[in-house]
Amino acid sequence: MAPILKVAVIGAGISGLTTAQALKREAHQVVVYEKSDQLGGTWVYDPRVESDPLGLDLNREIVHSSLYRSLCTNLPRQLMGFLDYPFAIREYGDSSTFPGHEEVLEFLNEFAREFGLVELIRFQTEVVQVDLRNDQWIVGSIANKVSSDEVFDAVVVCVGHHTQPRLADFPGIENLPGKQMHSHNYRVPEPFQDQIVVVIGDGPSAKDISLEISRVAKEVHLSSRSPNIKISKLDCGDNMWQHSKIDHVDGNGEVTFQEGVSVNADIILHCTGYKYCFPFLNTEGIVSVDDNHVGPLYKHVFPPQLAPNLSYVGVPYKSASITLTVDLQAKWTAHVLSGKAPLPSKEEMMADIQEYYRCMDDKGIPKHYTNLGLEFEYLNWLVSQVGLAGVLEQTRSIQTSYFKFIADKGVWRRKEWQLGYGIQE
Ligand SMILES: Cc1cc2nc3c(=O)[nH]c(=O)nc-3n(C[C@H](O)[C@H](O)[C@H](O)COP(=O)(O)OP(=O)(O)OC[C@H]3O[C@@H](n4cnc5c(N)ncnc54)[C@H](O)[C@@H]3O)c2cc1C
Ligand SMILES: *[C@@H]1O[C@H](CO)[C@@H](O)[C@H](O)[C@H]1NC(C)=O
Numbered sequence: 001m002a003p004i005l006k007v008a009v010i011g012a013g014i015s016g017l018t019t020a021q022a023l024k025r026e027a028h029q030v031v032v033y034e035k036s037d038q039l040g041g042t043w044v045y046d047p048r049v050e051s052d053p054l055g056l057d058l059n060r061e062i063v064h065s066s067l068y069r070s071l072c073t074n075l076p077r078q079l080m081g082f083l084d085y086p087f088a089i090r091e092y093g094d095s096s097t098f099p100g101h102e103e104v105l106e107f108l109n110e111f112a113r114e115f116g117l118v119e120l121i122r123f124q125t126e127v128v129q130v131d132l133r134n135d136q137w138i139v140g141s142i143a144n145k146v147s148s149d150e151v152f153d154a155v156v157v158c159v160g161h162h163t164q165p166r167l168a169d170f171p172g173i174e175n176l177p178g179k180q181m182h183s184h185n186y187r188v189p190e191p192f193q194d195q196i197v198v199v200i201g202d203g204p205s206a207k208d209i210s211l212e213i214s215r216v217a218k219e220v221h222l223s224s225r226s227p228n229i230k231i232s233k234l235d236c237g238d239n240m241w242q243h244s245k246i247d248h249v250d251g252n253g254e255v256t257f258q259e260g261v262s263v264n265a266d267i268i269l270h271c272t273g274y275k276y277c278f279p280f281l282n283t284e285g286i287v288s289v290d291d292n293h294v295g296p297l298y299k300h301v302f303p304p305q306l307a308p309n310l311s312y313v314g315v316p317y318k319s320a321s322i323t324l325t326v327d328l329q330a331k332w333t334a335h336v337l338s339g340k341a342p343l344p345s346k347e348e349m350m351a352d353i354q355e356y357y358r359c360m361d362d363k364g365i366p367k368h369y370t371n372l373g374l375e376f377e378y379l380n381w382l383v384s385q386v387g388l389a390g391v392l393e394q395t396r397s398i399q400t401s402y403f404k405f406i407a408d409k410g411v412w413r414r415k416e417w418q419l420g421y422g423i424q425e
């Protein structure tokens with residue numbers, strides 16, 4: 001008989017919920033720790049912003065979610081469902097392909113109710129310390145100002161990675177005191193009324209937020225470090241421009257881009273992504289974490305030295321379908337812990353990780369669309385571990401179609417995407 005383990009899941013966002021579901025199905029005993037008073041993680045919109053708009057003050061009170069008020073999904077809903085629970089159009093919801101954030105949160109609550117996960121969650125309980133002692137994990141948490149320790153066989157880390165701002169760096173950055181913020185603290189466009197705004201970044205947030213701000217701001221100047229960027233006036237508004245990287249900022253706040261153009265910015269908005277951060281987790285240096293890397297992790301989930309009793313679900317950044325990736329990682333983790341999907345030896349896992357790094361180096365920095373092949377290899381591999389052959393075919397054609405559309409027309413026009421775009425029937 002498969003062993004029944006006592007497993008701590010840290011976080012009740014998409015990763016924690018799907019992990020709890022998979023572990024429960026394998027009959028493990030599950031406790032989900034959640035510091036907030038509700039489930040959903042990123043998808044719980046919080047109108048509050050942090051006291052330090054750049055997130056540099058280590059003593060600030062942290063707001064978890066980085067959602068802004070108007071946010072709609074940047075992936076079609078077909079790519080946001082779980083394998084056992086599709087994100088279909090709901091009676092209460094809107095019928096669009098890119099629903100608002102409220103609907104995603106409602107969907108996650110429904111999923112949790114449907115699979116009996118709510119009962120497993122300890123709300124308002126923050127994990128502050130996780131240590132390994134004699135092959136068992138001690139999870140220290142605080143609830144209602146009272147701290148307690150509990151012993152587990154295994155721990156799955158599901159805390160997300162869209163909370164700690166990562167900032168752009170450029171000469172003269174210190175010349176703009178009080179005139180910079182990170183998108184983590186962006187909620188609504190009103191504060192940008194009549195301002196000249198420089199938005200740094202190239203991702204969906206940079207694009208969506210700059211378009212939203214352009215409706216009230218005097219001018220919006222996007223700055224990207226990508227070498228493929230076309231420096232031009234943008235046709236989505238008459239007050240938006242695309243520039244290259246910032247070259248420097250001088251003493252009176254004049255921002256000069258690398259192509260030589262300067263603007264007098266009222267504010268710089270960093271839409272430059274987030275850092276990984278696991279302050280509670282003591283792996284005795286076995287897993288190292290820097291801004292944009294957590295490792296070594298076998299197949300992005302298990303640190304070979306601590307496998308299978310420590311795992312991470314939800315680490316990959318670049319993903320064409322985050323929910324699906326996380327769902328498969330969760331199912332795989334549960335199967336590994338039950339002994340249904342045995343892991344290779346530590347040495348083999350390390351060798352696989354080295355091979356993966358080499359492969360990434362060879363390919364250079366992956367691009368969203370061109371990276372789909374690599375991602376599918378990974379998803380197919382996970383599918384093979386959990387015995388779900390064939391489940392990815394439909395997803396694959398939706399992803400290919402959607403990311404081809406984005407590559408052809410640009411992310412700004414995503415709402416015009418139709419299922420089947422670019423696919424030869
Ligand atoms: C602006 C923005 C837009 C996005 N848009 C999309 C989109 O359109 N489609 C998409 O698929 N994805 C999108 N994402 C990615 C999004 O992060 C994922 O969809 C998903 O929310 C990740 O889930 P998660 O469970 O890994 O992390 P989170 O949702 O961040 O959940 C982590 C949970 O862990 C809890 N937690 C953290 N630390 C502790 C602790 N020490 N103790 C107890 N609990 C703790 C947190 O309170 C939180 O509830 C977007 C992200 C951002 C920031
Ligand atoms: C993982 O946990 C199980 C159950 O407590 C234990 O028997 C096993 O030794 C642990 N494995 C490792 C590598 O620590």
